[in-house]
Amino acid sequence: MMQPIAIDDDAAWQAVKERDRRFDGRFVTGVLTTGIYCRPSCAARHPKRENVRFFHDGAAARGAGLRPCKRCLPDNVAPDEDAVAAAVKRLDAGPATLEELAKLTGYSPTHFQRVFKRAMGVSPAAYARARRSARATQSLEQEGKVTDAIYDAGYDAPSRFYADAQRLGMTPSAWKKGGAGVTIRYAVVDSALGPMLVAATDKGICRLSFDEDEAALSKRFPNAKIVADDGTIADWVEGAVQAVEAPLAMPDLPLDVAGTAFQEAVWQELKKIPPGETRSYADIAAAVGKPDAVRAAGSANGANNVAVLIPCHRVVRSDGSLGGYAYGLERKRTLLDKESGKRTLL
Structure with missing residues (x-):
């Protein structure tokens, strides 16, 4: 079994809340009230932080x-999990080819590709790209020269970095730090589903929600500079309203969201669901290569920060019932009826 890495309590708790399998084998979570310790990814109900x-x-x-x-057998980290953990540690340190990862873990490249995607929800190459982008962003914050930062992050040419940069948006670290160093503009507008908040960075929409105001946005991004929009994001706000009013003609709006590799894989699958169709949580879990992670898929679905634009409302229970929705089942039903051509009053 690989040796656990040093990790601070805040990062560990975040991994537990997200049931992040990348940390299995790196530390265990002790619950003092029950006298039990678990893997970070344990599917059991989360304990209170103080315990x-x-x-x-x-x-x-x-x-x-x-x-x-x-339930989670924290001492029994299977060989596949150990191999994935070793590969993640290697990719977190710097770029590596699939062949290098396979040699490191003792698997064939083809088999390791399947093992890694099943565990992480994305391929080793996709995970490596995300880590490389994160390293570049971190280097850009520290380096004096842009070119040096790009090459230090592992890019073989600036053009590759700029291609990736089109999808970077707010850095994962900025998300975790409550929007530190980021300016977020917002507007609250009327929609068919009630008052709708649209907030965006310079890169794209980072929050679309209902029944929220500036105070709720500031609570979500406590370290960001929150300002009322002066028209800068007017086109995006108009596009967001259109996404609600006429979902079959939803415009292609830039998004600035960040999550774990698994969450982002789930969100990509949600965006593939055509208007007028639904998928079950089990369907989404299977689509990202983790058919047993139905509950985790549901959690990733609920972690979506941009309602409607990433259509988490198109996911229902296996029995066809609506399941949950952060903004109420009536709104979910209305959205689905609009997309199927039905007329429903909220």
Whole structure:
């Protein structure tokens, strides 16, 4: 089993909340009230933060008087999981080819590609691109020369970086730090679904929600500069209204959202669902290569920051019932009826 990495409590808790499999085998989560320790990805209900303590491994947790969870079996990290964890650690450190990762883990390239995508929801190449983009963004914040930062991040040419940069938007670190260093413009407008908040950075829309105001936006991005829009994002706001009013003619709007690799894989699948159609949570889990992660797919669905534009309302339960929706089932039903050509009053 690979040795666990050092990790601060805030990062560990975030991994637990997201049930991020990348951290399985790197630390365990001890729940002091139950006397149990779990993997970060354990599907059990999350404990209260004040009852949690993090340990480097099961031995440390047992030394503190805790016992392993019988549901997630934190001491039984399977070879595939260990291989994926090793590959993630390697990719987090710098670029690597599929052949290099396969040699590192003792798998054939083709088989490791399947193992990695099943565990992470994206291919090693897609994960590597995301990490390379993150490294470039970090380097750009620190380096004096743009070219040096680009090559230091692992790009073989500036053109490759600029191609990736078209989809970077707010950096993952900025998202995690509450929008630190970012200016977010917002507007609250009337829509067929009620008051709708549209907020955007210079890169694209970062929040679309209902029944929210500036205070709610500031709570979500406490370290960002929040300003009322002066017309700068008027075209995007108009496009967002059109997405609600006429979903069959939804414009292609730029988005600035960030999540875990698994969340982003789920969101990409949501965007593939045609208007007028629905998918089950199980369908989405299978589509990202993790058919057993139905609950995690539901959590990723609920973590969507841009309602309608990433159409999480098109996901329903396997029995055809609506399931949940952050803005109420009536809104979800109205959106689905609009897309299917039905007329429904909210």
